[in-house]
Amino acid sequence: MELIERPRRLRKTPAVRGLVRETRVSKSALVYPIFVKEGRGIAEPIPSLDGQFRYSPDMLHVELEKVREAGVPAVLLFGLPAHKDECGSGAWDDEGAVQQALRLAKRDFPELYLITDVCMCEYTSHGHCGILNGREVDNDRTLEVLAKTALSHARAGADMVAPSDMMDGRILALRRALDGAGFSDTPIMSYAVKYASAFYGPFRDAAGSAPAFGDRRGYQMDYHNVREAVREAALDVEQGADVLMVKPALSYLDVVREVKSRFDLPLAAYSVSGEYAMIRAAGKAGLIDEAAVACEAAVSVFRAGADILITYYAKELAGWIDEGRIG
Numbered sequence: 001m002e003l004i005e006r007p008r009r010l011r012k013t014p015a016v017r018g019l020v021r022e023t024r025v026s027k028s029a030l031v032y033p034i035f036v037k038e039g040r041g042i043a044e045p046i047p048s049l050d051g052q053f054r055y056s057p058d059m060l061h062v063e064l065e066k067v068r069e070a071g072v073p074a075v076l077l078f079g080l081p082a083h084k085d086e087c088g089s090g091a092w093d094d095e096g097a098v099q100q101a102l103r104l105a106k107r108d109f110p111e112l113y114l115i116t117d118v119c120m121c122e123y124t125s126h127g128h129c130g131i132l133n134g135r136e137v138d139n140d141r142t143l144e145v146l147a148k149t150a151l152s153h154a155r156a157g158a159d160m161v162a163p164s165d166m167m168d169g170r171i172l173a174l175r176r177a178l179d180g181a182g183f184s185d186t187p188i189m190s191y192a193v194k195y196a197s198a199f200y201g202p203f204r205d206a207a208g209s210a211p212a213f214g215d216r217r218g219y220q221m222d223y224h225n226v227r228e229a230v231r232e233a234a235l236d237v238e239q240g241a242d243v244l245m246v247k248p249a250l251s252y253l254d255v256v257r258e259v260k261s262r263f264d265l266p267l268a269a270y271s272v273s274g275e276y277a278m279i280r281a282a283g284k285a286g287l288i289d290e291a292a293v294a295c296e297a298a299v300s301v302f303r304a305g306a307d308i309l310i311t312y313y314a315k316e317l318a319g320w321i322d323e324g325r326i327g
């Protein structure tokens, strides 16, 4: 055959494949989510998220040692309060689990970058992401408590806050509150494009945060839409977001690509609990090679345009990068 183009020439050896690789993956782009639970002496496995644990603040160092060892630079903290109430007051308690964890982590792991999830659903007795007015989440009253929560996290040492509630105007509300209290240097990573997704199921079991009635479709996005994602991201950019996020990741790679092409801010994608649980379970069942599929999935998120990947596989991915499986 007189072929001019023979793409296989560049696939011959690992070395040449490495040279022509289009997507580079680095540990410096990984964020590991961790659940912090109020109490003492707690390090309990999470049934819905095999391999993941809930830690009380005093035990968190066990996990942070592993994160440091793996070379993962950042964590995203979720709080589980001992008591929930109607308005989620545990969220802005300066002695809450996240706040205590932040102070301890800042002291013992100063090089670790500490991001906090800012939302009400883990703290409210009804499981919705804000203050209720009847059966609806009241947008503007929720902004006040989100702002208080973000401020409480910043005071306790958060390096970055990440609101995940999907209320309108929350980036502006958080920015004003942070600036007003001398935290103008604390960046906001906005869950700008967060879909109402069944992929959050295992997380809601882990956090006990499933809504007691109804669902989150009155504030999280309809997964049929992508132009709406661009509008959401544009609003958050106008309001001062520093980093944008798309969530979930795997079924939304088109959205990642679209947001990346429209905006110049750093872009994170959150590979959520259901994505992790599916790969994990299929791997355990011997149906797929867990590590190989997790690597492939992670690279797809970067290939779609994400700069940052938030994933329950962060520590393992760091190891696979070290081994040269991906990178």
Ligand code: PBG
Residues within 6 Å of the ligand: 117, 119, 121, 129, 164, 165, 199, 200, 201, 202, 203, 204, 271, 272, 273, 274
């Ligand atoms: C809080 C929040 C959720 C997740 C991140 N922040 C749950 C939800 O919106 O129901 C999900 C993360 C995951 O599934 O891994 N609102």
